[in-house]
Amino acid sequence: MGTTVIAFLILYYATVLGIGWWAMRRGGAxxxxxxxxxxxxxxxxxxxxxxxxxxxxxxxxxxxxxxxYTQGYWALWYAAGDVGGAVVNLSVIGRRMRKLSQITGALTAIEYLEHRYPSPWTRLIAAGLAVFLLAVYVVAQFIAGGKGMELITGLPYSLALLIALAIIIVYTFLGGYLAVAYTDFFQSLVMLIGVLWILGAALAHFGGFAAGNAAVGAIDPSLLSVWGRDLAFEGQWGVVVGAVLIFSIGYMGWPHVVTRHMAMSRPETSRLAGAYATGWNLLFVPTPYLVGILAIAILPQLDDPELAIFNVAHALLPAAVTGLLMAAIMAAIMSTADSLLLQTGSIASRDLYQRFIRPGATEREMVFVSRALVLAIGAAGYVVAVVEPPTVFAIVIFATSVLGSAFAPAFICAVWWKRANTPGAIASMLTGAGTCITWELADLAAATTLHSMFAGLCASTAAIVAVSLATRRIAPVPPHVRQAIDKASAIGPVTPGRGGSSALALSPEAGEIAREIDARGSGRS
Amino acid sequence: MFGLPLETLMLLFGVPAAWVAFTVAFLVLTRSWTRDADESAED
Structure with missing residues (x-):
């Protein structure tokens, strides 16, 4: 299938790069x-x-x-939360985070946390956690990209990974949120078409959904239950709740996702965005799981279950269509990897390097540092992915669980609970991350039947409430922060933050950069 | 239906239906947010 598939991929990459270039020309940077x-x-x-x-x-x-493929319909518990994850995120914090970030002049999710919970420690701890976890998360995307390219091109995994990584980094270097947002938009449509096409082919293979389920049930009836192969998870509601929470509430703790709130054109944008996201999710989210389940009967002897969807596409579709599907798969990988790399580079350069090491760094230096960090993270990720690649599932569940546990209560309380203070937020981030990491590394989920996400989220929520209340007298929430929260929750327009007095008071470095950019712009003109 | 146990059907169709209801309720209950409109341009 080589030539046709590769032609599709080249066309796809060219389109993505073209959209990115067009978006940048519109003034995104x-x-x-x-x-x-x-x-x-x-x-x-x-x-x-x-x-x-x-x-x-x-x-x-x-x-x-x-x-x-390995657990049957049990896997749909993860989809159950995922379908509503976006609308939960947008309805709970979308509008208020958009307003509060503008009032305080925050430009990154971590900077936003420091403005809401004023302390250099907030930024240091949040940025350190975010950079580590996002870097781990991006390794999973590299492995996925390498495996995909290996299957498409027939090249050895290490070389295929190198090519996939190079394309992702070059694409990321295009830079700019607007470019990323518009290429993501295109990629989401490609992903949707691609995955629905594979499902259609799988259903046609069996002659219908019921026939497909009958074929899977003939292999092992327990795969049709919601409790996993051999009913291994029967009655383990702690694990079920965690699986649902990861991709429903968990999104509110992912810095690269909540940044989307801050970029909305208006606070009310979150309303329609929530509706569109639910519509897209209804079609997209359950589909890969269903294809994986049907793959049990289509390809019962797969060596690598992570390639179940790739192999179903291989087995059932003509080369011309497979090319489109492979583009869809690469779209899913790239649209996440570019955001993760950009976010990791932004946080490391702005929230760590500029905030703590070189406060007077010029914009040019910042861009250089950001790109150098992107390259370093990419190189480190390549080594990990080649030397000892863990499963994509394991990495994603680990990174997303810890991110959600560490940050979700801090982001939610930032706009919903005025008494949440700096010690509470710091305790919440450390407790949530520590609990979740311990749970994962010690495999406590098996012993306690509680998912690491569930345990981490409970611990971080308890920490922010208990510590905020215990320290309310020695570390009260500053009046200007309380005022900003009131403005964010009230109905009505907000005053643009950057350059405003409150923004500069809360974010002196943002003001410095703004003034420098303005001065450069004046100089050029 | 579709050769699946009732619990599985609920997970496959019932949960997404609940999210649709949540989204509709969100749209209805937040109509006042339109008064947040500011000067921003939209792409």
């Missing part, structure tokens, strides 16, 4: 706010689909298919 947040002028449809294509990574084509 005109100033710092434009570069990091697309000038806060992204509409509901693009917001919804960039959020979803960023959230739905290579996991959906490898991890989800693998889980469904």
């Amino acid at each position: 005109r100033d710092l706010e434009g570069y990091l947040l697309g000038g806060r002028r992204v509409g509901p449809m693009v917001t919804a689909l960039t959020m979803q294509s960023t959230s739905m990574s290579g996991y959906m084509f490898l991890g989800a298919g693998s889980l469904a």
Whole structure:
């Protein structure tokens, strides 16, 4: 199938790069706010689909298919939360985070946390956690990309991974949130068409959904239950709740996803974005799981379950269509990887390097540092992915569980609970991350029948409440922060933050950069 | 239906239906958010 499939892939890459270039020409990188947040002028449809294509990574084509292939309909517990994850995220924090970030002049999700919970420690701890976890997460995308390219091109895994990584990094270097958002929008449509096409082919193979289920049930009837192969998870509601929470509430703790709130054109954009996202999710989210389940009967002897969806496409579709599907799979991987790399580079350069090491760094230096970090993270990820590649499912579940546990209560309480203070937020981040990592490394889920996400989220929520209340007298929430929260929750327009007095008071470095950019712009003109 | 146990059917169709209801309720209950409109341009 080589030539046709590769032709499709080249066409796909060219289209993505073209969209990215077009978006940049529209002024996405005109100033710092434009570069990091697309000038806060992204509409509901693009917001919804960039959020979803960023959230739905290579996991959906490898991890989800693998889980469904090995555990049957049990895997749908993960889809159950995922279908509503976007609308929960947008309805709970979307509008208020958009307003509060603008009032305080925050340009990154971590900077936003420092403005809401004022302390350098907030930023240091949040940025350290985010950079580590996002870097781990991006390794999963590299492995997924390498495996996909290996299957498509027939090249050895290490070389295929290198090519996939090079394409992702070059694409990321195009830079700019607006470019990423519009390419994500295109990629989400390609992903949707691709995955529905595979499902259609699988259903046609059996002659219908019921016939497909009958074939799977003939192999092992327990695969049709919601309790996994041999009913291994029967009655383990702690694991079920965790599986649902990861991709429903968990999204509210992912820095690369909540940044989408800050970039919305208006606070009310979250309403329509939520509706569009739910519509897209209904079609997309369950589909890879269903293909993985049907693959049990189509290809019962697979060596690598993570390639279940790839192999179903191989087995059932003509080369011309397979090319489109492979483009869809690469779209899922790339749309997440570019956002992760950009976010990791932004946080490492702005929230760590500029905030703590070189406060006077110029914009040019910042861009250089950001790109150098992207390259370093890419190189480290390549080594991990080649030397000892863990499963995509394991990495994604680990990174997303810890991110959600560490950050979700801090982001939610930021706009919903005025008494949440700095010690509470820091305790919440450390407790959530520590609990979740311990749970994963010690495999406590098996011993306790509680999912690591569930345990981590309970611990971080308890920490923010208990510590905030215990320290309310020695570390009260500053009046200007309480005022900003009141403004964010009230109905009505907000005053643009950057350059405003409150923004500069809360974010002196943002003001510095803004003034420098303005001065450069004046100089050029 | 479709050769699946009732619990599996609920997970496959019932949960997404609940999310649709949640989304509709969200749209209805947040109509006042349109008064948040500010000066921003939209792409």
